[in-house]
Amino acid sequence: MKYKIFFLAVILFGVQINAQQVYSKKEPFAHTFSIVARDTVTGEMGVAVQSHWFSVGNDVVWGKAGVGVVATQAFVNPSFGPRGLSLLENGLTPEMAVKSLLKLDDGRDVRQLAILDAKGNVFAYTGKNCIQAAGHIVGSNFSVQANLMEKNTVWPAMAKAFKTTKGSLAERLLAALEAAQSEGGDIRGKQSAAILVVRAKSTGNSWEDNVVDLRVEDSKNPIKEMRRLLTVHEAYEFMNKGDVAVEKNDNKLAKEYYMKAQELNPDNLEMKYWYAVTLANNGEMDEASKIFKAIFKINSNWKTLTPRLIKSKLLTVSPKDLEKILKL
Template structure:
């Protein structure tokens, strides 16, 4: 018996994969994208809808396996089950066929699946509320339903294909393009973005690159973009912390400065940049920054003396005394 055929028969007959339409399933009429960065191999799924916490029911991903967006009268089980099928070696189209052929409510579903090779499969059920449709391209699929206009998915595809930058930047541009076409006929409420590694490291804390949600907001795409920027700033902070731990204060200084440039109003990013200036004996640059921070919040001054004990600040006793008098 053909191996794939046997696998399909096995999966279909398991209770885990029994599916049926339920009136209680959320009405997450929405627009979304599944996409892969051909350079880094990263895979992402993002979504926006006039529905509370849309990311919690629509977006699924697993490093080294793929990403899934399941929406319209959403069957949330499509997410985890789709990833299981991909992990078993099925193509996105084969996985999608298994899911829809055993779902009595498939005509209400809209689903997109992308694997680590960038292969995609998309289903827009015949009873999805107009305007509904999808468009596939190399390494991506965009899909939407209950839109005000039928131009949404074409605009999304154009934006993704013609935007330069990181995967998150291209995905955000895609969501903005949908909103520029008036998006969901009901308006807007929540959004999310999930990005995972193209190759699994085996460490779950490293495999998810970005996982951000805007649960309820008057302008969720704008808020999501703000969170992505802050996320990138803290990514530099995390790398700066690691450099400090390794004793490479010059590298840490550069990383903290990158973080500060992305999020200049954040006191903590200013603070750690200044601390590493002290470690690099650049006192003239560090002291005015620290003085401004201490004026706003004295607790940072208290923390400074504690860093010496933890060997994260390597200055003399006399130098520390000067800092504590700022």
Template sequence: MKLVTALMVFCFFQFSSSQVYKKSEPFAHTFSIVARDTVTGNIGVAVQSHWFSVGTTVTYAEAGVGVVATQSLVNPSYGPKGLALMKQGLSPQQALDALIANDPGEMYRQVAFLNTKGEVATHTGSACIEEAGHVQGKNFSAQANMMLKNTVWDAMAKAFETTKGDFNDRIIAALEAAQGEKGDIRGSQSAAILIVKPVATGNSWEDVVMDLRVEDNPHPVQELKRLVKLQKAYDFMNDGDLAMEAGDSKKAEALYLSAQKLFPENLEMRYWYAVNLLNNKQYDMAHPILKSIFEQEPNWKTLTKRIVKNKLLVIPKEELEKVMNL
């Protein structure tokens, strides 16, 4: 096995450029978490930094393979190369060791790898700016550098392990815990979360469970948390659309209502819920909702006439006239 591993690493580096420290590499001093959900098997990585668009630099993931966070004085190649090595069968530790061994700037790096088994490997280089450190747990690793205090990574670990809720809720809780310890000594600017499935589907657009970024915001973790909640609502909407397409208006109604409960002020969520009330002959319930929507934005009334043609709205002509007169 050791011989096979050595040959795989040798071949990998024969066909890839050497990693070197460059002054041009981004300064993504930050805190992050890589983790696996024991319920769904999903794997994810999330990050926050006082650096613009940190998600484009730090977070990497591939369904069925693993996730990577590469930060501090970032060598972005740790992302794709780390995933490639894990995909070839190396453990996170073997992959990380191979990259560190070929990186003259390893002392500036902070990197975390996690695979679909929940195995982790983490490196905090000796030249990372204090406070810097990491902590590993079952199915996760939390890491941070250039923090105000050295309590950040332990707080992240505790939050991830003890928070109840969905996988993304636990990841966001870890970021919030870091902020609760004052986080990045410079403050806050951007954040990101990337979650993929444990098994690749063969369709890349189906493999990503969540990919959200806050590029520039004074409170990026709070904004990321809002976006996560919004995606949950739109996941209900998307499933509602599929139910409508299949002609199951009762299921669609329930799904749209679930979305609406998360964001009751969202006109579109309210609209499609009302449309399915009409489809289910619950006209008295639908009318006040639609009247309120039409008063705020008349274009929704125009749309209502159009969706009759493609049978997304199926009601008698006299009922449609009542809707048009609201």
């Protein structure tokens, strides 16, 4: 009897192996190109991806501050993300983590996986049955990987772009995606993209540990949209710094930050508004009035909001100057 049970287990196990070679809801079909990387100056770690698949970042992109980042793709095993990060937290190297995950995975031949840790150690794997063109390149503090590409020059172009691009880690990750698309990218086309950058060390507050977390779920040109979003993100980072400066009563510094935000996102009324508020608080009423007037003409709700700022001390002008603003 026990031999029959053993034989049945072997059959069931074989069926399971075959089942994992095809798309299922548990293992999303996300053929794609991606990059995992670490900034050697800041220590930040990031992962970026683009695919002709809806909401690709939901399954492919994983990261944790102070720990590492993971890209799991092709016939995706989403569990590789959290499990890979957990293995790193428990002291395994990226190579050990990748090999451990694949050893227990019957669908390893159709997987593609890359893991990078907080020290810049990185390891990548491309299953022998991943749809061509498929491959990866591991470099110093980064790895690029791709499958179902139009041609096999995609991931080398990504590696070159990452190594030669200057700027923040997010900028370099995006440059790698742009280079991949310029080489033809996914043979099916394009649809979604994601970029995640985490801090070198955890702050202890999970809501503060992501430096960049942007996703384009469905777009005719997701990388172009990601470029726009990254610019807006940078603008709002300057806005946040400006807000902190206001909290510290440093209106001069706040003005500088708000100005930089506007330069990156010139059509945003809210950025213009808070810049005008800062100018008014600095006593620069003439310049502030010009901006207020232009804003109020487009949307009068900003005028309605203005006197409400007095009580909270976000606007510190005299009653006379407030009256002038409200008459604009």
